[in-house]
Amino acid sequence: MKPMQPMNAITLPYRPIALGLLAIAFSALVFQRAQAGGSHYFPPVGDPVVKEECGSCHLAFPPSMLPASSWKRMMGELTNHFGDDASVDPATARHITNYLVSNAGDTGGQRYSDKLLRGTSTSKAPLRITELDRWVKEHREVPAWEWQHKEVRSKANCLACHAGAERGYYDD
Amino acid sequence: MKHHPRKQPGTLLLAATLALLLNTTAFAAPRDELLAGYAAAAKTADPAFAGFSATRGEAFHRQSFAGGKADTPACTSCHARDPRTSGQTPAGKAIDPVALSASPGRYADPAKVEKWFKRNCNEVLGRQCTAQEKGDWLSFMISQ
Numbered sequence: 001m002k003p004m005q006p007m008n009a010i011t012l013p014y015r016p017i018a019l020g021l022l023a024i025a026f027s028a029l030v031f032q033r034a035q036a037g038g039s040h041y042f043p044p045v046g047d048p049v050v051k052e053e054c055g056s057c058h059l060a061f062p063p064s065m066l067p068a069s070s071w072k073r074m075m076g077e078l079t080n081h082f083g084d085d086a087s088v089d090p091a092t093a094r095h096i097t098n099y100l101v102s103n104a105g106d107t108g109g110q111r112y113s114d115k116l117l118r119g120t121s122t123s124k125a126p127l128r129i130t131e132l133d134r135w136v137k138e139h140r141e142v143p144a145w146e147w148q149h150k151e152v153r154s155k156a157n158c159l160a161c162h163a164g165a166e167r168g169y170y171d172d
Numbered sequence: 173m174k175h176h177p178r179k180q181p182g183t184l185l186l187a188a189t190l191a192l193l194l195n196t197t198a199f200a201a202p203r204d205e206l207l208a209g210y211a212a213a214a215k216t217a218d219p220a221f222a223g224f225s226a227t228r229g230e231a232f233h234r235q236s237f238a239g240g241k242a243d244t245p246a247c248t249s250c251h252a253r254d255p256r257t258s259g260q261t262p263a264g265k266a267i268d269p270v271a272l273s274a275s276p277g278r279y280a281d282p283a284k285v286e287k288w289f290k291r292n293c294n295e296v297l298g299r300q301c302t303a304q305e306k307g308d309w310l311s312f313m314i315s316q
Contacts, residue, residue, distance in 0.1 A: 058263035083241075085291055157264025 039115040044168040047099045053088055054096065058156045059165055061129060063100045064109025065116060069125040071100035082127075130155040206282045207310060213303035221304065229312025232305055239298030247296060247309075255316050271316035279310065 042062035045051045054060040063071065075097040078087045088096070105113030106122060119133045120126060129135055139155075146152060151160055158165040207224065214221045234253060236245045243262065244250065251259040251267060256274040259267035268275045279285055293301035301309075 056265075057261045058265050085294060151264070153260070153264040154262060160264060 040169060040171045042112050042116075042168050042170060043103075043109065044166060045099075047095075049092065050096050050099045053092060057084070057086075058154075059158050061158075062109070062112075062168060063103035064105045064113040065129045065132075066104060066126065067106040067117060067120065067122045068101045068104035069122050070127060071097065071104055073125040074127055075100070202280045202282055203310075203314065206279065206285060207307055209282075210303040210307035210310070214307060217303060224304070224307040224311040226308070226312040226315040229308035229310070232309050233312060237297045240294070240296040241298075244295050247292070249296070255313055270313050272314045273316055279314070285310075 042064050044062055045054065045060040051060045066074075074081070075093060078093065079085050087093075101107065103109050105117045116132060116134045126132060130139075142161075147155060149160075153160075158170065162170045164171065211221070211224065214224075233247045233251075233255065235247075238245070248259075250261055251270050255271035256269050258269055261267060268278075270278065272278055289301055289306055293299065293305075
């Protein structure tokens with residue numbers, strides 16, 4: 001047997017390292033679960049065109065907050081978008097519609113929007129997220145004066161209260 | 173640069189100057205073109221057109237109109253009165269300052285400028301803005 005060279009060998013503390021890695025992996029898993037399954041996480045818009053066109057006047061709302069039928073209806077009446085003319089050229093409109101529909105709450109985003117869309121009729125194609133039953137219920141304790149506060153101004157201003165809204169987090 | 177042979181510092185200087193020039197024009201050109209386009213249209217509409225005025229643009233920015241929507245009678249309904257500060261949309265989202273000095277990237281995309289003039293003039297004045305109005309307003313913002 002050849003003698004080893006104990007003086008030069010680096011002795012790694014294998015056990016603590018392994019335990020540490022295990023802890024990291026475990027918390028990553030838990031975090032991912034919480035992120036994916038948490039009822040207050042809605043993946044933000046990732047498409048730059050959609051973000052620009054749908055995020056100039058208000059936060060670019062996550063497509064998983066409404067069913068596909070709603071997005072189709074909304075994109076079909078952009079000249080009167082809640083009273084404003086938000087029309088875009090046909091090519092851009094197609095691009096945006098595709099993105100919204102494929103990530104809608106009842107298509108790509110179903111695992112995120114499960115609770116928010118509960119009780120919502122897809123055939124009714126609701127246009128306002130703030131009129132969904134679940135949304136109303138979740139915000140029932142917010143007093144009227146808070147909505148009228150000059151830094152809130154509108155129920156569409158999620159960011160005023162949900163600091164993480166742009167990253168997809170709508171916790172209390 | 174010790175290991176490089178020292179050759180033609182003039183060429184380098186020329187290249188650097190060219191690069192700088194090209195760079196500057198790349199940024200300035202769309203705004204100049206936009207203004208030139210509005211100037212040509214203004215001249216067609218009124219042969220007596222004698223150039224844009226930032227002062228008129230400033231007055232326009234702060235003026236209240238009756239033809240548009242009740243909740244947005246002026247540019248300043250959403251944009252700040254002082255164009256170097258941020259505005260806010262009716263939906264509560266912050267709008268970057270409209271003064272070029274405060275938002276250096278603005279007005280570089282003519283299609284985007286036209287898109288917003290089209291929407292906003294309609295909301296505020298209830299009609300499209302004239303080339304003169306657009307040019308004046310833009311001149312004010314570029315001067316700020």
